[in-house]
Amino acid sequence: MSVPKIVTVVGSGTMGPGIAAVFARAGSTVRVYDISEAALEMARTMSGMAEGVLEQLGGAKADGGSISFHTDLAESLAGTNFVVEAIPEKLDLKKTVLADVEKSIGDDVIIATNTSGIPVTDIAVALTHPGRFIGMHWSNPPHVIPMIEVIPGKATDKKFVTELVDMVHGFGYEAVLEKEKPGFVENRVLYAILRECLALVDEGIISQKDLDICVRWGIGYKLAVVGPMRLLDMAGLDIYSSVATYLNADLSNRADVSDFATKLVAEGKLGMKTSGGVFEYGEGDVAAKRGEIVKQFIAVRKALPAPLSPNQI
Ligand code: NAD
Numbered sequence: 001m002s003v004p005k006i007v008t009v010v011g012s013g014t015m016g017p018g019i020a021a022v023f024a025r026a027g028s029t030v031r032v033y034d035i036s037e038a039a040l041e042m043a044r045t046m047s048g049m050a051e052g053v054l055e056q057l058g059g060a061k062a063d064g065g066s067i068s069f070h071t072d073l074a075e076s077l078a079g080t081n082f083v084v085e086a087i088p089e090k091l092d093l094k095k096t097v098l099a100d101v102e103k104s105i106g107d108d109v110i111i112a113t114n115t116s117g118i119p120v121t122d123i124a125v126a127l128t129h130p131g132r133f134i135g136m137h138w139s140n141p142p143h144v145i146p147m148i149e150v151i152p153g154k155a156t157d158k159k160f161v162t163e164l165v166d167m168v169h170g171f172g173y174e175a176v177l178e179k180e181k182p183g184f185v186e187n188r189v190l191y192a193i194l195r196e197c198l199a200l201v202d203e204g205i206i207s208q209k210d211l212d213i214c215v216r217w218g219i220g221y222k223l224a225v226v227g228p229m230r231l232l233d234m235a236g237l238d239i240y241s242s243v244a245t246y247l248n249a250d251l252s253n254r255a256d257v258s259d260f261a262t263k264l265v266a267e268g269k270l271g272m273k274t275s276g277g278v279f280e281y282g283e284g285d286v287a288a289k290r291g292e293i294v295k296q297f298i299a300v301r302k303a304l305p306a307p308l309s310p311n312q313i
Helices: 016-025 037-057 073-077 091-103 120-124 158-170 184-202 208-225 228-235 237-250 259-266 285-303
Strands: 006-010 029-033 066-070 082-085 110-113 133-138 147-152 174-177
Touching: 006 016, 006 073, 016 029, 016 037, 016 066, 029 037, 029 073, 037 066, 037 285, 066 073, 073 091, 082 091, 091 110, 091 120, 110 158, 120 133, 133 158, 133 184, 147 158, 147 184, 158 174, 184 208, 184 259, 208 228, 228 237
Parallel strands: 006 029, 006 082, 029 066, 082 110, 110 133, 147 174
Antiparallel strands: 133 147
């Protein structure tokens, strides 16, 4: 299978609308389902904006793609060729909703979950046909980041793994195949970075603003061009080993959540969605900052080799 004819996106919060826009651009008839009318209303706007960003990125566009919005699950699933689930990160909810999804689709229709890291096998126990169930972890914003982690569970049939990888390549994204591990690879690496950053802020070693400047220029800029494995070759594995000998033991290995983050959450300061978190946002600041971030994502992506080109690493 390359790009499916009909795709159903279950859940249209932060991730669903961008996922829908990617499939629609690749020519799929996309049906977006959500239990909330308000979420679907917002999704109309967000998927339209995502389509605009995809247009600016200028990748291939197939004819015939469309997006429709549904509050009736069975209607959204009728005759579908592919289901991607993007509902909240709650194991029991995913199990209940996906067991319902299964009742309205054919036995060999792939069901993919966008879980951020719940082991795929733990969700698959709710399904009658777990062989067609697989992890498909998009990175946020899904219409901008052209890389998807593909994670088979213990029961996933190999033929569906191949189909999913072909599909991801079909809409022009990189697919990385992984063995199952909580958090998968991207979030394990990200959370290791975030744990250390928050520990440094907790200790008062650096201000939040300077930490972002240090990591963006010192690590982020570099990592956009060379991955960590290539970076080891650039630095020299002898140098890495010498530094790791004294530094690894000093890095944060804290198992609970940082004091700084815990305090902000207790105060209801959750970030851009509450107009304040690590940084404060005045009237209009959130929209302006989001716009600026998307503009920079587009510019950086255009400066990098296209996904699927031979010089990726
Ligand atoms: P979200 O909370 O923004 O949106 C979830 C949507 O699901 C909401 O619109 C909600 O109304 C809907 N929903 C709730 N119960 C439902 C049900 N029973 N049936 C249908 N729809 C229902 O969540 P999100 O950030 O879009 O995340 C979705 C999934 O993607 C999660 O598993 C999350 O871990 C994962 N993910 C999130 C990000 C991110 O940065 N937000 C990145 C990668 C993966």
